[in-house]
Amino acid sequence: MPSPIFATIFLVVLIGTFVTCTKGAPRAFFVFGDSLVDNGNNNYLITSARADSPPYGIDYLTHRPTGRFSNGFNIPDLISQELGAEPTLPYLDPGLTGDKLLVGANFASAGIGILNDTGVQFANIIRISQQLQNFEQYQARVSALLGEEQTQMLVNKALVLITLGGNDYVNNYFFTPVSARRLQYNLQDFSVYIISEYRKILMRLYDLGARRVLVTGSGPLGCVPSSLASRSTNGECAEEPQRASAIFNPLLVQMIQSLNQELGSDIFVAANAVDMQNDFIRDPQAFGFITSKVACCGQGPYNGVGICTAASNLCPNRDLYAFWDPFHPTERANKIIVQTIFTGSDKYMTPMNLSTIMAIDSL
Numbered sequence: 001m002p003s004p005i006f007a008t009i010f011l012v013v014l015i016g017t018f019v020t021c022t023k024g025a026p027r028a029f030f031v032f033g034d035s036l037v038d039n040g041n042n043n044y045l046i047t048s049a050r051a052d053s054p055p056y057g058i059d060y061l062t063h064r065p066t067g068r069f070s071n072g073f074n075i076p077d078l079i080s081q082e083l084g085a086e087p088t089l090p091y092l093d094p095g096l097t098g099d100k101l102l103v104g105a106n107f108a109s110a111g112i113g114i115l116n117d118t119g120v121q122f123a124n125i126i127r128i129s130q131q132l133q134n135f136e137q138y139q140a141r142v143s144a145l146l147g148e149e150q151t152q153m154l155v156n157k158a159l160v161l162i163t164l165g166g167n168d169y170v171n172n173y174f175f176t177p178v179s180a181r182r183l184q185y186n187l188q189d190f191s192v193y194i195i196s197e198y199r200k201i202l203m204r205l206y207d208l209g210a211r212r213v214l215v216t217g218s219g220p221l222g223c224v225p226s227s228l229a230s231r232s233t234n235g236e237c238a239e240e241p242q243r244a245s246a247i248f249n250p251l252l253v254q255m256i257q258s259l260n261q262e263l264g265s266d267i268f269v270a271a272n273a274v275d276m277q278n279d280f281i282r283d284p285q286a287f288g289f290i291t292s293k294v295a296c297c298g299q300g301p302y303n304g305v306g307i308c309t310a311a312s313n314l315c316p317n318r319d320l321y322a323f324w325d326p327f328h329p330t331e332r333a334n335k336i337i338v339q340t341i342f343t344g345s346d347k348y349m350t351p352m353n354l355s356t357i358m359a360i361d362s363l
Contacts, residue, residue, distance in 0.1 A: 026085030033163035035110030040067025049111035072331035113168035155209035217249035225295040226326035229304030292322040
């Protein structure tokens with residue numbers, strides 16, 4: 001057992017680190033959501049929704065799989081870089097202790113959605129309600145080190161990213177032709193329903209102390225290689241999933257505007273992911289890609305069938321592909337998305353981009 005003197009020194013160092021963080025060093029960063037933002041939590045779970053086998057991570061610093069559904073960095077990594085911070089560790093990572101806790105944490109889990117019945121086929125995943133409970137547990141852990149007041153300050157000043165919604169369509173509503181949700185709702189009504197549930201999630205985040213929350217909409221669900229392989233007959237974006245994105249994203253923006261008005265502050269910021277990705281999907285050559293239809297890693301038409309494995313087709317140059325696997329963008333496409341999050345116009349960011357937020361918060 002450590003001596004009382006050692007424990008006191010350790011606490012002083014932690015508090016010193018925290019004070020430094022509040023004087024211009026990178027703010028803490030918290031991440032919630034699905035496979036687009038999971039940094040490896042699912043590595044610690046018994047589930048099929050994992051990215052811990054090659055060739056995932058082929059372009060990461062270690063050239064080894066990390067649990068990210070990417071050839072390299074994902075969106076949270078790239079936001080951390082822009083913030084001047086080290087990447088957040090997965091909440092389940094045993095290394096998330098001590099001063100690493102002050103960097104923030106990634107609570108995301110591949111396969112989950114807004115609804116608890118989304119992703120049931122993946123069995124053991126961390127649903128959003130549990131992610132929020134883990135956030136409470138995280139705060140208790142930090143409070144034991146820094147005290148409640150400084151922990152609240154760290155959380156209030158943090159940037160939060162949440163990415164949900166796509167799986168509620170892909171792995172729920174559209175999962176089978178006669179899914180329970182499809183029998184229960186038409187597409188418009190289902191979208192309205194999941195937005196109403198999303199609102200409750202965002203309010204829970206607010207109640208837990210989040211004051212700057214970046215909320216990304218769904219990507220162009222009909223244009224990912226998986227949809228092209230399974231739902232398209234002519235190589236064009238699949239109509240019904242694409243219509244889902246077109247319904248969901250404006251409803252999300254409206255809900256966020258309503259929430260901010262109710263709270264009297266621009267707490268929540270909407271990132272229009274569908275328009276960000278549609279830009280390079282419609283004209284991939286303008287962004288330096290050779291294709292936005294064929295995944296770099298996969299099999300079948302458009303490399304859009306199944307999952308990316310060591311037995312899959314693998315492109316030699318990932319920078320030339322917009323999509324890494326049947327569902328997820330490449331690292332280079334993620335860089336374009338994150339750059340738009342930081343500097344994009346109000347076409348993409350409502351009510352403001354992340355650079356503007358950071359400028360306002362530094363005053």
